Amino acid sequence: MKATQINKGLALTHLLKMFEQQLMQWVKNKPLVETAHLIALTRIKQQLEHKYTTPPLILTSVGRITAQKVALFQQTLPNGENALSALLDLLGDKGVFVLLGSGDTHLENFLTEVAANKANFIFIKGYSEALPEAMYNSGDLFMMPSSFEPCGISQMLAMRAGQPCLVHSVGGLSDTIAHDENGFSFNGETPQAQAVNMLACFQTAMTLKHKKPKAWQSIADNALNSRFFWNDVAQEYIKSLYN
Numbered sequence: 465m466k467a468t469q470i471n472k473g474l475a476l477t478h479l480l481k482m483f484e485q486q487l488m489q490w491v492k493n494k495p496l497v498e499t500a501h502l503i504a505l506t507r508i509k510q511q512l513e514h515k516y517t518t519p520p521l522i523l524t525s526v527g528r529i530t531a532q533k534v535a536l537f538q539q540t541l542p543n544g545e546n547a548l549s550a551l552l553d554l555l556g557d558k559g560v561f562v563l564l565g566s567g568d569t570h571l572e573n574f575l576t577e578v579a580a581n582k583a584n585f586i587f588i589k590g591y592s593e594a595l596p597e598a599m600y601n602s603g604d605l606f607m608m609p610s611s612f613e614p615c616g617i618s619q620m621l622a623m624r625a626g627q628p629c630l631v632h633s634v635g636g637l638s639d640t641i642a643h644d645e646n647g648f649s650f651n652g653e654t655p656q657a658q659a660v661n662m663l664a665c666f667q668t669a670m671t672l673k674h675k676k677p678k679a680w681q682s683i684a685d686n687a688l689n690s691r692f693f694w695n696d697v698a699q700e701y702i703k704s705l706y707n
Contacts, residue, residue: 472644475547475602476520479507479562485591500589502574507579508585513561520674521559524627526618527594529567529575536609536632538574539659547659548575552582554667558674561607564588564595598624605648605669609662611655626688630669630681632658639676639692646686 487501487508489650527533537548552561566572566589576632586594596618600606606622606629615636618630631637633649641647650665652658673680 473612476522476560479487479522479585479598479602480512482595482598483562483586484508486590486595486663487588490590493496500572500579500587503576503579504586504588505581510583511586514557516557516559517556518674520550521555521605521670522603523555523559523561524608524622525561525563525565525607526599527608527693528567529571531567531568531571532611532613533608534568534571534575535611535664536659538571539595539655541656541663542598543657546576546578548573548585548664549582550583550663551666552578554663554670555584557584558670559604560584561627562588562603563601563607564591564599566590596621600627602611603627604673605630608632608637609650609658610637612636616640619647620690620692621688623687626684628669628683628687630665631664632662640690644683644684649682 478617478633484505487505489684491501518577534663537546539547541547541550555561563575563586572589575691576589579585579587602621603622604627605638606627608616609632610617611632613632613635619631619637619640622629623640629641629647631641631647631649633641633643633651641649643649648665648669650658651660652661
């Protein structure tokens, strides 16, 4: 077994055990076990027992569960399938998608239902200070398909840890992510077109990760080395406004 496969397997195992520990803390403090937590614990157990033949691709996402953050995952595709399920089908048994957050009940229920049907998706309903940092450090690709994003912090935290991001090219995400340079981005004229383009972008990223590891590593290195200083923003603002 190659060292990269061992290291990535250990990273996933460590992350899953952290999730398991946190979920057990939440469960023990409530008289009834939430469905989302029960499904997450089941998926974690399955992933811990799963034997990957290649280094697993770890997709991560951290954020509030709101329409702004999740609507494109919920978007219905031309074939009637939701975009998140289609993305998980593309991922297949090559890895796992772990999503952490809480918020809108309807959207939480949507994520819980997808997790119940897709063994490669773990939805951690809740928030803990320790978990996001572990996700930034362990993940291969950070998913942030926000419908709009004035600035965005999560993508910069992921990049700081050397994790490339796949984002909808809007607002602050378009300011920080350069497609095929330090991450991956997509757009589209309608929500459905955006969802379709998100899947195409993900397929491109996944192919690059598995077939052109040097090119992928270059993008990851560029993400790690990207810096966004207020002084640079101020100078650009002055230049654009007054010059």
